[in-house]
Amino acid sequence: MILYLNSEKGQFSFNKKDYLLRAAKRLGIDYVKDIKEADGNVEYLLNIQPCDLKSGSKWTGIWHIDVSLNSSLIHHYNEMDTVFVASSVGILPYEKQIILFQAMDPELHRRIPEVEQTYDFAICGTGGGEGGYLERMRVYKLMMDNFTCNECGNGFVPEEYVMKYNSGKVQLVQPCLGTNGLGMCAQRFFECLGIGAVLCDWTPDLDLLGLIEGEDYFSYKNDEELISKMDLLLKDEELRNKMFANGRQKALNMHTFEHRLVTILNLLHENFAFVPTLR
Numbered sequence: 001m002i003l004y005l006n007s008e009k010g011q012f013s014f015n016k017k018d019y020l021l022r023a024a025k026r027l028g029i030d031y032v033k034d035i036k037e038a039d040g041n042v043e044y045l046l047n048i049q050p051c052d053l054k055s056g057s058k059w060t061g062i063w064h065i066d067v068s069l070n071s072s073l074i075h076h077y078n079e080m081d082t083v084f085v086a087s088s089v090g091i092l093p094y095e096k097q098i099i100l101f102q103a104m105d106p107e108l109h110r111r112i113p114e115v116e117q118t119y120d121f122a123i124c125g126t127g128g129g130e131g132g133y134l135e136r137m138r139v140y141k142l143m144m145d146n147f148t149c150n151e152c153g154n155g156f157v158p159e160e161y162v163m164k165y166n167s168g169k170v171q172l173v174q175p176c177l178g179t180n181g182l183g184m185c186a187q188r189f190f191e192c193l194g195i196g197a198v199l200c201d202w203t204p205d206l207d208l209l210g211l212i213e214g215e216d217y218f219s220y221k222n223d224e225e226l227i228s229k230m231d232l233l234l235k236d237e238e239l240r241n242k243m244f245a246n247g248r249q250k251a252l253n254m255h256t257f258e259h260r261l262v263t264i265l266n267l268l269h270e271n272f273a274f275v276p277t278l279r
Contacts, residue, residue, distance in 0.1 A: 001275050006035040007048035014158050016048045016063060019105055023257035031276040044274060049073060059272045063100060067091050068178030087184035088205050102187045103257045108158055109194035115166035120147035120234055122168035124161050125154050132177035139174040146227060165195050169240060170233050173200035193251040197233055197243040210254050216247040
């Protein structure tokens, strides 16, 4: 039996399908494949946002990533055997729902010693936006008025993206906010745990990750706390380095894409008669 992954390829960055396939390769697993490799009946299929939904004959799942934003995917939940949601925030109650957080790639998301940390923080991605993205831009402007920033823009392949973030002493993470005014622990949070000391907007997700506030990361609930904790991290290099070491180790222990893949495979084995095709 083979688990096929269905997701659309991004123009520059990796998607969750790419990360899970990379994890499978590191684990020596050859029974997790891209849907593009299928030639005939697909028994087990995981759809991963963004995607055009497809079905497996024995099991169909979906990993809904942007659960805090409006999405038509919720209208297809009842077509799925399992619904993985990437956050505890903004989700609709559903009996087949399992929280499966995003993760970091231990090989890619790392501190690069050759890159000098010449800025207080760095930003990669698209500026502007509306709705929940307005708070992100407000926070970025506030921080750029008070601290040095490497504002990189977008369009970087993953290796370049990681190098840009390595130029910041602190990894600032402000997610898009959902309609309830809360953000989620999105992909960038887990990536940044592997790169440096993380300062992030507080979300209920943080209480579910096995991380310790003040040891593995800092969070903030208002502008005053944001600026004071940023000041503290910038003034105390030893604290920054210790927080980075703790955060990265916890991420390696609990929040890699290897962990997410094993969770998916264990569920299939325990509940849906999945037996790997070994070669």
